[in-house]
Amino acid sequence: MQNLTLTQYGFYILSLLTVFSALMVVLSRKPVHSVLYLIFSFFTIAGHYILLNAQFLAAVHIIVYAGAIMVLFLFTIMFLNMNAEVEPHKSNLLKITAVVAGGLLLVVFAATLKGADFTLPAAGTSQIGMVKDLGKVLYTQYMLPFEIAAVLFLTAMVGVVMLGKKDLR
Amino acid sequence: MNGILNSVSINNYVLLAAILFTIGVMGVLFRRNAIIIFMCIELMLNAVNLLLVAFSALHNDPGGQIFVFFIMAVAAAEVAVGLAILVMVYRNFTSVDINVLNKLKW
Numbered sequence: 483m484q485n486l487t488l489t490q491y492g493f494y495i496l497s498l499l500t501v502f503s504a505l506m507v508v509l510s511r512k513p514v515h516s517v518l519y520l521i522f523s524f525f526t527i528a529g530h531y532i533l534l535n536a537q538f539l540a541a542v543h544i545i546v547y548a549g550a551i552m553v554l555f556l557f558t559i560m561f562l563n564m565n566a567e568v569e570p571h572k573s574n575l576l577k578i579t580a581v582v583a584g585g586l587l588l589v590v591f592a593a594t595l596k597g598a599d600f601t602l603p604a605a606g607t608s609q610i611g612m613v614k615d616l617g618k619v620l621y622t623q624y625m626l627p628f629e630i631a632a633v634l635f636l637t638a639m640v641g642v643v644m645l646g647k648k649d650l651r
Numbered sequence: 652m653n654g655i656l657n658s659v660s661i662n663n664y665v666l667l668a669a670i671l672f673t674i675g676v677m678g679v680l681f682r683r684n685a686i687i688i689f690m691c692i693e694l695m696l697n698a699v700n701l702l703l704v705a706f707s708a709l710h711n712d713p714g715g716q717i718f719v720f721f722i723m724a725v726a727a728a729e730v731a732v733g734l735a736i737l738v739m740v741y742r743n744f745t746s747v748d749i750n751v752l753n754k755l756k757w
């Protein structure tokens with residue numbers, strides 16, 4: 483067996499942690515534990531982004547997911563008072579079916595990967611993940627989608643306020 | 652080329668993303684709590700994001716990372732609206748079990 487370098491160790495450890503916490507999201511009984519494992523898996527994915535030299539995305543990922551989305555999830559779970567185990571269990575047949583379907587999907591993915599050829603010539607700078615370079619692209623080439631994202635957020639905000647009201651008139 | 656992709660093959664990232672996506676699909680299939688189904692959808696989105704970043708690093712193309720940025724924006728909006736809908740569902744049914752929500756099924 484060859485000696486692993488530091489980045490390879492980093493990758494494999496992070497991958498193991500990611501898969502483990504993702505599994506625990508699905509398998510844990512209490513919703514609050516699921517959310518905590520989900521936060522952990524988000525942090526490990528941010529670690530993957532840093533390994534891939536995408537520092538800006540790692541920071542945005544932690545701010546948006548661990549900061550905003552998870553707080554929303556936790557608030558909803560505590561608001562609905564679902565800390566106790568209230569979920570009735572599905573039948574074993576349904577669980578087996580779900581696992582078999584998921585496993586078959588994974589087999590299809592793996593088979594697709596086996597036939598694929600990703601060798602490509604790489605050119606240009608490897609600094610694309612930095613704020614400076616990403617910002618240049620975002621504010622020139624992708625200016626219009628960026629503005630439309632603002633409209634999307636406005637729409638979502640109006641929709642949430644409408645949905646959250648007790649009685650609509 | 653990017654540093655890590657010299658030592659860790661891109662195939663590893665594809666496999667990791669596939670495993671994460673499959674875990675998300677399985678969660679959607681066998682959990683009944685609607686909030687946990689939401690979390691599994693987030694897991695699937697993250698698997699796709701990871702793959703986009705890996706290939707963007709492979710190609711040295713910032714377009715992939717910009718796409719991840721927009722996917723995060725859309726995911727944030729989706730979670731906000733979805734959780735608001737769930738709160739409404741809980742108000743009407745006092746439960747977020749998806750088996751209660753079968754009025755549109757038949």
